[in-house]
Amino acid sequence: MQTQTExxxxxxxxxEGVSVVDNExxxxxxxxxxxxxxxxxxxxxxxxxxxxxxxxxPIEPKLLDGLFDALNINYTGTKEHRLFVDSPxxxxxxxxxxxxxxxxxxxxxxxxxxxxxxxHFNRIASHAMVLVYAFEQQTIDKLKQFFPGAPxxxxxxxxxxxxxxxxxxxxxxxxxxxENGFLxxxxxSQKSIAFFNRFKTEADTDVVYYLLSAAEDLGxxxxxxxxVIAGDxxxxxxxxxxxxxxxxxxxxxxxxxxxxxxxxxNQFSExxxxxxxxxxxxx
Numbered sequence: 395m396q397t398q399t400e401x402x403x404x405x406x407x408x409x410e411g412v413s414v415v416d417n418e419x420x421x422x423x424x425x426x427x428x429x430x431x432x433x434x435x436x437x438x439x440x441x442x443x444x445x446x447x448x449x450x451x452p453i454e455p456k457l458l459d460g461l462f463d464a465l466n467i468n469y470t471g472t473k474e475h476r477l478f479v480d481s482p483x484x485x486x487x488x489x490x491x492x493x494x495x496x497x498x499x500x501x502x503x504x505x506x507x508x509x510x511x512x513x514h515f516n517r518i519a520s521h522a523m524v525l526v527y528a529f530e531q532q533t534i535d536k537l538k539q540f541f542p543g544a545p546x547x548x549x550x551x552x553x554x555x556x557x558x559x560x561x562x563x564x565x566x567x568x569x570x571x572x573e574n575g576f577l578x579x580x581x582x583s584q585k586s587i588a589f590f591n592r593f594k595t596e597a598d599t600d601v602v603y604y605l606l607s608a609a610e611d612l613g614x615x616x617x618x619x620x621x622v623i624a625g626d627x628x629x630x631x632x633x634x635x636x637x638x639x640x641x642x643x644x645x646x647x648x649x650x651x652x653x654x655x656x657x658x659x660n661q662f663s664e665x666x667x668x669x670x671x672x673x674x675x676x677x
Contacts, residue, residue, distance in 0.1 A: 401449060404465075405447075406443075406445050407446075408444075408445075408658055414435040420442055422435055422476070423674070425549060426480065429453065434674070437473075441659075444659070444671055455533045455535075458536050476544055478546075479548065480549035480550070481528055481530075482505075483527060483529075484528075485501060486525055486526075488524075498513045507528050512529065512534060514534075515527070518551065519677075520554075523587065527548045550592075551676050552669045553669060558585070559675070566583045567582050567614075567622070569582070572601060572627050577601050583612065589608070601637070616642065616644070617643045624647035626666065628665065628666070649664050655671070
């Protein structure tokens with residue numbers, strides 16, 4: 395179901411007769427990116443519903459009250475809330491080399507950080523890495539008012555978890571997500587992370603260029619099925635057509651087959667909303 399206002403569009407995907415309001419058996423994951431906010435209701439192995447809002451303007455803290463009302467978030471009648479926030483300022487650090495007292499140093503080497511951000515980090519035990527990121531403190535404070543005690547994770551943790559599950563059978567491969575004008579790439583080599591980067595893209599040719607560069611860095615044969623892509627892309631669109639021209643082996647990332655998804659998800663292609671609908675994979 396789709397509803398539209400002057401400032402945003404709401405997409406709701408839930409099977410008929412299913413209610414997620416005041417249902418304490420489900421966890422609610424909240425995802426916030428630059429121009430989208432979504433809620434996923436799920437248990438350990440089953441997704442029940444997704445509500446996604448695409449905003450016409452960048453999301454600011456003052457807009458969150460209205461957006462959460464539009465999502466129909468229940469602040470108490472649910473098993474647990476978890477927050478996933480996106481930021482372009484992030485990096486992975488090997489856990490053995492990480493010093494929590496100097497967390498900002500890892501980002502200062504890569505970015506010129508805005509003054510209003512705060513530094514956060516989460517340990518990724520499955521990779522023996524630490525994900526360090528900066529996010530606007532005012533937004534974090536606002537989220538904590540709504541969801542006190544809710545754990546906060548970086549949005550790309552979903553990508554790390556799902557990517558590792560996908561590449562357990564491959565020695566090398568690339569997992570990419572196209573979303574909100576960015577391309578995020580993870581390169582895997584023998585189940586380890588070879589690189590983890592994000593690039594701003596303004597045209598389809600930018601996406602293809604970064605994919606080809608990443609494949610060259612790993613020494614991948616682009617005719618073989620070692621590169622998968624998800625996000626704002628579909629099999630009949632101009633972007634995927636261009637990708638197939640220069641990267642014949644590229645494939646669309648499918649939903650994880652060990653998770654049950656509602657029939658309502660058949661209304662959109664499998665690559666779309668790929669990160670939000672897989673956040674249940676994160677511990």
